[in-house]
Amino acid sequence: MSLAIINGSPRGLKSNSELLMRNFIEGYCNIIPRIPEQLFLAKASDLAGIPDKIKTSQNIIVIFPLYTDCMPGIVMQFFEDAYESGILNSKNVGFIVQSGFPESKHSVFVERYLEKLCRRLNCNYLGTVIKAGVEGIRIQPPSMTKKLFAAFSLLGEEFAKTGEFDRTIKDQLMGRYEFTGATIGLLKIISKTGAFNMYWNKKLKENNAFKLRNSNPYSEFRN
Amino acid sequence: MKITILNGDNKSNGNFTGYISELSKILATENTIEVFDLNKMNLKFCTGCWSCWWKTPGECAMKDDAGIIFRSVINSDLLIFASPLTAGFTSSELKKITDRLIVLIHPYIEVRNDEFHHKKRYDKYPEIAVIVEKNSDTDDEDLEIISDIYKRLAINFHSSLKFFKTTDDDGVKEISLAITSTKTQKTQKV
Numbered sequence: 133m134s135l136a137i138i139n140g141s142p143r144g145l146k147s148n149s150e151l152l153m154r155n156f157i158e159g160y161c162n163i164i165p166r167i168p169e170q171l172f173l174a175k176a177s178d179l180a181g182i183p184d185k186i187k188t189s190q191n192i193i194v195i196f197p198l199y200t201d202c203m204p205g206i207v208m209q210f211f212e213d214a215y216e217s218g219i220l221n222s223k224n225v226g227f228i229v230q231s232g233f234p235e236s237k238h239s240v241f242v243e244r245y246l247e248k249l250c251r252r253l254n255c256n257y258l259g260t261v262i263k264a265g266v267e268g269i270r271i272q273p274p275s276m277t278k279k280l281f282a283a284f285s286l287l288g289e290e291f292a293k294t295g296e297f298d299r300t301i302k303d304q305l306m307g308r309y310e311f312t313g314a315t316i317g318l319l320k321i322i323s324k325t326g327a328f329n330m331y332w333n334k335k336l337k338e339n340n341a342f343k344l345r346n347s348n349p350y351s352e353f354r355n
Numbered sequence: 356m357k358i359t360i361l362n363g364d365n366k367s368n369g370n371f372t373g374y375i376s377e378l379s380k381i382l383a384t385e386n387t388i389e390v391f392d393l394n395k396m397n398l399k400f401c402t403g404c405w406s407c408w409w410k411t412p413g414e415c416a417m418k419d420d421a422g423i424i425f426r427s428v429i430n431s432d433l434l435i436f437a438s439p440l441t442a443g444f445t446s447s448e449l450k451k452i453t454d455r456l457i458v459l460i461h462p463y464i465e466v467r468n469d470e471f472h473h474k475k476r477y478d479k480y481p482e483i484a485v486i487v488e489k490n491s492d493t494d495d496e497d498l499e500i501i502s503d504i505y506k507r508l509a510i511n512f513h514s515s516l517k518f519f520k521t522t523d524d525d526g527v528k529e530i531s532l533a534i535t536s537t538k539t540q541k542t543q544k545v
Contacts, residue, residue, distance in 0.1 A: 142403035142454075174402070197403070201507040205400050205451035208444060215442035233471050241504050245444060248500060252443055252492065316469050323466040332462045335409040347413040348477050350426040350459065 133295060135160070135168040136189035138182065140196030140207035144174035148230060148266050149195045155281040156193075159288030173206040182210075183219055191224045191258075191295060197266075198231035202242045214253060225250055226258030226297055232267030237310045239264065259297050261287065263305045268331055358382060358534065359431040359481070360390045361424070363438030363449025371439045371488045371522065378486075378527040382534060389427045393448045396420040401454040408462035413476055415458045424452060429459050433517070433534065434481040436505065439488040443497050444504075453508070460512065472511055480513040486530060488522045 137157070141147030153170055161167055171178045171185055186192060196207045203211070214220045227246045229239045243260045250257035269277050283305055290298035311319055322328065336342040360379060364371045372392065379388045397419045406416035415421055428434050436453070438445035461474040485505050487498075502519040509516045518533045525533075 142401050147403070174400075199401070199454045200450075200456065201511060202444075202450070202504050204403075205447050205454050208442075208450040209447035211442045211444070212447055235471060237470065238507070241500075241507050244500050245504065248443055248496060310470065312469070316466065319471075320466045323464070326463075328464045328471075329462075332409065335405075336412070339410045341410055341412055344412045346461070346476070348429075349414050350422070350429045351477055352426070352430045 133164060133191060133292065134189040135191045135193065135291075136185045137168055137170040138192060138194045138210065139170055139172045139174075140194060140204055140210065141172075142174050142197075142199070142204050142206060144172045146270075147174075147197070148269050149197060149228075151269060152228070152230060152263070152266070152280075152284050153193075153195055155284035156288035156291070159285035159290075160292040162285075162289050163292035173210055183217070186219050186223070189223070191226075192220065193226050193228065193258075193291075195228040195230070198229055198233070198239050198242065201238065202245070211249060218253070220250075220253045220255045222254060222256070224256045224258050224295065225253075227260040228263065229260055230263045230266040232265070234265045235308055235310045236262045236264040236306045240309075258295075259302065261297055261302050261305055264307060356385075356432045356534075357387045357430065358389070358433045358435065359424075359427045360388065360435045360437055361428075361449060361452060362390060362392050363394075363436070363446040363452075364392070365394055365439070365441075365446055365448055369439070371437075374488070374522050374527065375437055375486075378530055381527055381531045386534075389431075391424055391427070391452075393452055396424075398424075398448075398451055398455075400451050401457070405462075407458040413458060415455060417455075421452065421455055425456070425458055428456065428481060429477050431481040433484060434514075435484045435486060437486040440490045440493050440497065440501070443490075443493070444501060445485075445487060456512070468510070470510075475513050482517045483509045483512065483514045484517045484534070485519045486522065487520075 137153055139149050139153060141149040157168060169185060171182050196203055229242060231239055239262045246260050247257055283301055287298060287301045290301060336345050360375060362372060362375045375390060379390045382388050398421055399417050399419050404416060407414060436449060438449045459476055461476045463474040464471050465474050506516045520530050
């Protein structure tokens, strides 16, 4: 099996997408001991090599973070290029969409676009793996990320065996679509305490920017 | 009413840009209009550095032309995303600046309408409208997908999608009327 991974995170090598795919690749290599290349749309030196890499790979996985409810601009540019060149024609193409929101609902809208894109580009759609709640995984202790990384490793292993995203692992990663009932009531109360903002406060304080956190520099009406 | 139009046409003098130019002339008789032809500007892709959220809150670290767009957008009553469709979506040129609009919202998270969303940074956000030009392979399913994605964007942008129009179905006069209707509704609210 030939596999190329297109990483569409604007953060490139320092992205959560890269971290997730590192685990996917680890699992993949347990079955196929040939490391699939991961190419970064945010890395200028990778861009020129992407067409050749796609030409020699039958399977393509595109991973990106959800940006303003959709794909990042660099990924849209990649889709435009693929549309113009027809390079994904007849390829097997799957997607992984990760986001910082705790519910997966935010990502299902772009999933519809991705499925339609594959029909438009005449490629075989392998599905979209949605993973919410990913923000902060680069700084979380191993105990907090162990389960997530193990799931991605297993996803890679199964992909190497079958050329598909395993449905059970995909469903497990998708997690909660939305919060309802008593849970959302409780979350609303917690939300008001500011407990969900601890991560942001930590980063603001590290950068001596906490006092400026509510700045609105582009307003024409500020004092 | 102040209106900002983000024109994502990749071609400098394409039909779509002509359409937007004509529309802006009609609208300018009764409104303040700012049109940004994105492909003529020095705009970079968001790098996800999040300086705008945790280093220089509310301010983008990139040195390019985006600052004048941020200022125009947040001080507008109506923000129009305008673009020809390609690969089933609005252009990467438009998506490039859309990504960077996160500078206008807060990193803090809140539960709103039973969903997690980012909090406001500003007191007031413009209403949102979308104008697209169909491609030869555009169908109703595409338009529904795009419209739904912009509805979601509007929620996260503390706004609402006022209308979604195609240049094929609506001439500049019809769109101008739709915008006037937005203005009337705002006046009635007051």
